[in-house]
Amino acid sequence: MKKDLEEPLQPVILVSNDDGISAKGIATLIKIMKRIGKVIVVAPNSPQSGKGHAITIGNTLRMYPNHMFGDEVIAYECSGTPADCVKLAKYAIFHEKKPDLVVSGINHGANSSVSILYSGTMSAAIEAAIEGFPAIGFSLCDFSADADFSHTEEYIEKIARKVIETGLPKGTTLNVNFPSKNQGEIKGIKICRQAKGRWGEEFEQRTDPYGRPYFWLTGHFINEDKGEDTDEWALKNNYISVVPCEFDLTAHYALSSLNEWDW
């Protein structure tokens, strides 16, 4: 395994996701990345949607070789979260070397606006950015297991090549979302900011066979942002949204006013 990474003649690309290694989205992403470089896959062995930036502490992790993508692709399935996958890939595969690009997805479902915080897909990309690797998360606004990713392929290849060629500011990752295929023709790529929105949770309360209550998280997205420079606006208007993201959560705008407080 280590030998494969010595003196690569082509870019080395690490691929992960949150829907799990057997999802259609990651198969599509691997197919596209094989056109660009040497592909290494470390992906969860089970669905990890909504896992946010969770990591596995206080429990063990497994990582086993997986051969479903053929001999050209070095693939492992991992028992952990998407962030665990990136950490384990760095530790067990890359050692002191760096991937030229880390891509995560293609997620079955949108990760625009505030959904980025709940998204395992984007957490893999953000974890890669924390490690100093150029990283991109790709998501499609269609959560069905057999979603049609065909219209995303040319754009994903173009964006990935561009990032390898140009680089990204250190610590920055791209959150790329695609309108669903049935939304019609893509108008192009828009650089956006994250829309201000939230999920209006409603939950569904039911009673189990033993008479005790339980809840299902349901709800719908509420866009509180009227801006035309947001990811939500772009997707609604058939553009691909590209939001550059950082992992510094400091609200810099609030520093000066808090310093005025009488502590």
Add this chain to the structure above:
Amino acid sequence: MKKDLEEPLQPVILVSNDDGISAKGIATLIKIMKRIGKVIVVAPNSPQSGKGHAITIGNTLRMYPNHMFGDEVIAYECSGTPADCVKLAKYAIFHEKKPDLVVSGINHGANSSVSILYSGTMSAAIEAAIEGFPAIGFSLCDFSADADFSHTEEYIEKIARKVIETGLPKGTTLNVNFPSKNQGEIKGIKICRQAKGRWGEEFEQRTDPYGRPYFWLTGHFINEDKGEDTDEWALKNNYISVVPCEFDLTAHYALSSLNEWDW
């Protein structure tokens, strides 16, 4: 339960955490909040450290009354993550009403620098901020189960009263970290930015009784930030660090350069 929230004469404070409802840290926080207002607790029924902003989708949630904090406190334990607890509290307890403050912690262990991303404690606070509630996460740089929180009490009370009185900019939450008791006398409160750092993962690879490999996540924090305005600097120098945080991850600095790319 609903009746208790009608026309409260005092501030209503929602308390959660990630170490679980039986942790010493949340008991301390509840004790302090009882001096300020009416306390509602919705906290995980099991440890949720490192769960980041995970939410429970594709599985059910349970929430049961808990009586360990006496009759004055309305408390529930929840089978989900810290973010789930805040969502469920809003849905099942607050309905259209809003808490005057949401506090999370006191975490057993630091949540400074990049640890905020992995932290369940801070995710409860950030989830509250997404809902538009004033929120604070409190953490102590001591991860032992019987950590000494005594030196944090006066400051936590002061900070919580100040936030209720003054408010926070919408969508902003405070990430408050305390030096450990044995680090000596607290010098005061510093408003900080999140230090740039990362966890240098090392993992420990072992072999199970059946001859198969498994991994434990280990590692140590690497502070890559020489600034004296960071949370890491403050904590190292015996100050309480207060970082205002936001949930917009847009790297606004990168928008203009990405717009120059030839897409």
